[in-house]
Amino acid sequence: MKSTKFTELTQEQIDRKWWEIGDFFRRNSLWMLMYCTGCCAIELPPAMTSAYDMERLGMGPMATPRQADVLLVTGYLSLKTLRRLIYTYEQMSEPKYIVGFGSCTINGGIYHDSHVVINRLDRYVPVDVYVAGCMPNTEAVMNGFVDLMDLIKSKKADGWKRYHDNYDWYKKNQEEALGEVRIKDEFHE
Amino acid sequence: MNSMNNIEHVQSLMKDICSPIKENIIDQFQIAYELKQDDIHKTLGYLKNAGWIQLSYLSAVDWPDTNEIEVVYILMNWKKPVHIQLRTRIDRENPVMPSIISIYEGAKYYEREAHEFFGVKFPGNPDYEKQLILEKWDDMPPMRKDFDPRQYSDAHFVGREYSHDFTELNNQPSKQAKRQQRKTRINSLDKGGK
Numbered sequence: 155m156k157s158t159k160f161t162e163l164t165q166e167q168i169d170r171k172w173w174e175i176g177d178f179f180r181r182n183s184l185w186m187l188m189y190c191t192g193c194c195a196i197e198l199p200p201a202m203t204s205a206y207d208m209e210r211l212g213m214g215p216m217a218t219p220r221q222a223d224v225l226l227v228t229g230y231l232s233l234k235t236l237r238r239l240i241y242t243y244e245q246m247s248e249p250k251y252i253v254g255f256g257s258c259t260i261n262g263g264i265y266h267d268s269h270v271v272i273n274r275l276d277r278y279v280p281v282d283v284y285v286a287g288c289m290p291n292t293e294a295v296m297n298g299f300v301d302l303m304d305l306i307k308s309k310k311a312d313g314w315k316r317y318h319d320n321y322d323w324y325k326k327n328q329e330e331a332l333g334e335v336r337i338k339d340e341f342h343e
Numbered sequence: 344m345n346s347m348n349n350i351e352h353v354q355s356l357m358k359d360i361c362s363p364i365k366e367n368i369i370d371q372f373q374i375a376y377e378l379k380q381d382d383i384h385k386t387l388g389y390l391k392n393a394g395w396i397q398l399s400y401l402s403a404v405d406w407p408d409t410n411e412i413e414v415v416y417i418l419m420n421w422k423k424p425v426h427i428q429l430r431t432r433i434d435r436e437n438p439v440m441p442s443i444i445s446i447y448e449g450a451k452y453y454e455r456e457a458h459e460f461f462g463v464k465f466p467g468n469p470d471y472e473k474q475l476i477l478e479k480w481d482d483m484p485p486m487r488k489d490f491d492p493r494q495y496s497d498a499h500f501v502g503r504e505y506s507h508d509f510t511e512l513n514n515q516p517s518k519q520a521k522r523q524q525r526k527t528r529i530n531s532l533d534k535g536g537k
């Protein structure tokens with residue numbers, strides 16, 4: 155007969171359970187911050203509106219980085235936008251996830267030989283899910299979101315932890331490309 | 344009102360100002376002039392008084408073959424539907440074009456952009472040398488035709504490395520031959536398909 159006696163859980167196990175419960179709610183209410191840098195952003199309107207209706211996945215747009223869970227990087231990034239993206243990413247509260255859209259975020263895409271566009275996004279910020287394609291069609295985008303949810307469930311969406319662990323490496327790459335991450339131009343003086 | 348159409352009106356105006364090197368009527372709404380460098384300021388000032396109060400574009404074109412850089416100004420008039428384009432060619436090795444911010448103040452940013460992308464100097468504009476768009480630039484102006492963006496990109500941005508050359512996976516013949524064929528055909532169309 156199965157014992158009805160509860161086994162004592164260690165504090166660590168209890169924390170893990172709570173985290174799992176948290177993950178359940180988190181993955182079913184992903185609020186996204188759309189950082190529409192490139193042309194892939196045009197796939198978002200059909201995904202958000204009635205054609206594909208991403209709200210049935212519990213996803214909705216959020217106005218500020220501080221309240222958002224997912225950062226959507228939709229396409230190529232110039233140095234100027236990369237700087238702002240890092241700003242935005244660091245403002246988000248944890249846990250936070252990044253979805254990279256299109257081949258531009260993967261390896262530079264058709265802008266691989268451009269003099270202003272960075273080639274690999276995951277050298278600068280950790281990316282959890284890539285949606286490949288130029289541009290990825292809306293089904294692929296939706297699929298990417300479902301993948302992200304699965305990854306959260308299986309605890310593999312740990313980009314923000316990687317960012318902590320390899321912070322020096324990321325910072326080094328950022329500084330290599332940008333000099334200094336701080337925004338410093340005539341409009342911010 | 345008057346019997347002249349807009350293009351004729353511009354032509355009669357230009358007759359009073361200077362003698363353009365080249366005139367080019369693009370359609371009933373656009374007319375282009377190529378001028379000597381010294382005539383540019385005079386013409387712009389005159390046209391501004393005549394109603395072309397907005398400078399809608401200022402940029403440059405690189406002509407490495409003739410070793411020249413062409414500076415382009417496009418003016419717009421809110422009352423008459425005709426755009427005037429003024430162009431002038433300057434030396435490519437040392438491109439200097441006196442600033443026009445005394446006439447069109449908004450040219451300040453256009454000139455900074457043209458300096459950044461083509462290396463044209465605009466004396467008279469106090470901060471034409473300040474960076475506007477590019478960041479950490481350490482190479483020749485990128486819109487010059489002899490600039491190699493791929494080389495710059497390879498040197499500055501790390502690409503993704505693949506253990507495998509995926510382009511070889513689809514063992515199709517190279518598209519180069521097909522492209523060449525198409526090109527030959529297009530060229531032959533000029534001569535009636537021969």
Ligand code: SF4
Pocket residue numbers: 192193194228229230255256257258259263264265287288289290
């Ligand atoms: S992957 Fe293609 S569609 Fe997406 S931003 Fe890059 S060029 Fe545009």
